[in-house]
Amino acid sequence: MSRWWLEDAREDELRFRPESLPAPPARGRRTLELHEDGSFTALAPGPDDRPKQTDELDEFYVAELADDQLTLKRGPRLP
Amino acid sequence: MVVHELLAETVPGYREARLEAEATTRRAVAEAIPRTTPITLQTVVHVVYNRDEENISDAQIESQLAVLNRDFRARNEDRTQVPDVWTSLVADPLIEFELIETTRTHTDERSFGADDSVKRVVKPHPGRLNVWVCTLAGGLLGYAQFPGGPAKTDGVVVLNRAFGTTGTAAAPFDGGRTTVHEVGHWLGLRHIWGDRNDCTGDDFVADTPRAQQANTGRPTFPHITCDNGPHGDMFMNYMDYVDDAAMFMFTAGQVARMNATLEGPRKP
Ligand SMILES: [Zn+2]
Numbered sequence: 617m618s619r620w621w622l623e624d625a626r627e628d629e630l631r632f633r634p635e636s637l638p639a640p641p642a643r644g645r646r647t648l649e650l651h652e653d654g655s656f657t658a659l660a661p662g663p664d665d666r667p668k669q670t671d672e673l674d675e676f677y678v679a680e681l682a683d684d685q686l687t688l689k690r691g692p693r694l695p
Numbered sequence: 696m697v698v699h700e701l702l703a704e705t706v707p708g709y710r711e712a713r714l715e716a717e718a719t720t721r722r723a724v725a726e727a728i729p730r731t732t733p734i735t736l737q738t739v740v741h742v743v744y745n746r747d748e749e750n751i752s753d754a755q756i757e758s759q760l761a762v763l764n765r766d767f768r769a770r771n772e773d774r775t776q777v778p779d780v781w782t783s784l785v786a787d788p789l790i791e792f793e794l795i796e797t798t799r800t801h802t803d804e805r806s807f808g809a810d811d812s813v814k815r816v817v818k819p820h821p822g823r824l825n826v827w828v829c830t831l832a833g834g835l836l837g838y839a840q841f842p843g844g845p846a847k848t849d850g851v852v853v854l855n856r857a858f859g860t861t862g863t864a865a866a867p868f869d870g871g872r873t874t875v876h877e878v879g880h881w882l883g884l885r886h887i888w889g890d891r892n893d894c895t896g897d898d899f900v901a902d903t904p905r906a907q908q909a910n911t912g913r914p915t916f917p918h919i920t921c922d923n924g925p926h927g928d929m930f931m932n933y934m935d936y937v938d939d940a941a942m943f944m945f946t947a948g949q950v951a952r953m954n955a956t957l958e959g960p961r962k963p
Pocket residue numbers: 663664665876880886
């Protein structure tokens with residue numbers, strides 16, 4: 617079972633909320649699919665604004681995972 | 696909740712049709728004789744609702760039409776906030792919108808994804824600008840379809856809370872600019888950063904500066920990326936991702952591209 621996360625803030629750290637929590641509308645929001653093994657697939661708005669798989673977050677790793685927040689930080693993912 | 700890939704890319708003939716539309720558009724840009732009289736797009740709004748409050752009022756729909764008719768005629772008062780260095784690029788697309796029909800359809804779906812599913816609830820009217828207004832999952836504001844896509848999904852989809860300027864429209868997306876942005880895509884415009892975050896993206900328009908990535912919120916001028924100083928990103932363009940109150944211009948190059956779309960793949 618993978619879980620979906622919606623972007624909340626984009627600073628040095630990127631924060632995401634679970635899709636089960638209400639999300640305010642946002643222009644350009646990115647989303648993550650967190651896989652059971654801890655890896656993730658990122659989506660960003662494509663040329664027509666539909667979410668589309670992206671490599672924009674390839675240089676980030678999951679730094680913290682709580683029930684209501686997932687935090688990404690810049691750094692290499694474990695091999 | 697999120698589509699993994701563009702469904703349209705799996706439609707037979709889609710790639711060829713899109714490439715043909717792009718080629719026609721570029722020929723028309725190259726050969727264009729600037730249009731001097733306004734063109735009117737006959738517009739159909741499809742309200743698809745589950746809860747009563749999602750069945751937005753006629754006044755809210757009219758407020759969106761007013762924004763389209765203002766922004767696509769460069770009559771928006773906030774264009775005076777365009778930085779001096781770019782005021783000469785502000786252009787009037789000479790496009791007007793006439794609401795010819797509103798449909799209202801109840802659905803059992805609480806929300807829709809960006810997968811064209813709302814368009815199966817109410818089918819588009821051929822040869823018109825179709826605008827679906829519904830609740831979208833994941834806080835998505837809207838999505839579009841470029842020229843050359845399948846007729847049965849042609850049009851734009853906009854979140855009800857980001858539609859128009861009154862009723863359920865909610866800040867900071869209560870300026871009607873989501874629909875302006877989506878109609879820009881429908882007329883062939885691309886994001887000003889060119890949809891690549893490494894300064895190699897191209898929006899196929901010469902007078903918009905290169906930019907690294909989308910801007911959000913309400914940036915302050917100048918915001919420099921991609922060696923695009925001293926003026927930086929044209930984040931106040933309708934085709935960036937800033938808040939409604941922070942976007943207020945199309946450029947002459949973008950207008951030429953929209954007009955080429957209207958001369959070519961979307962010729963009325
Ligand atoms: Zn867009």
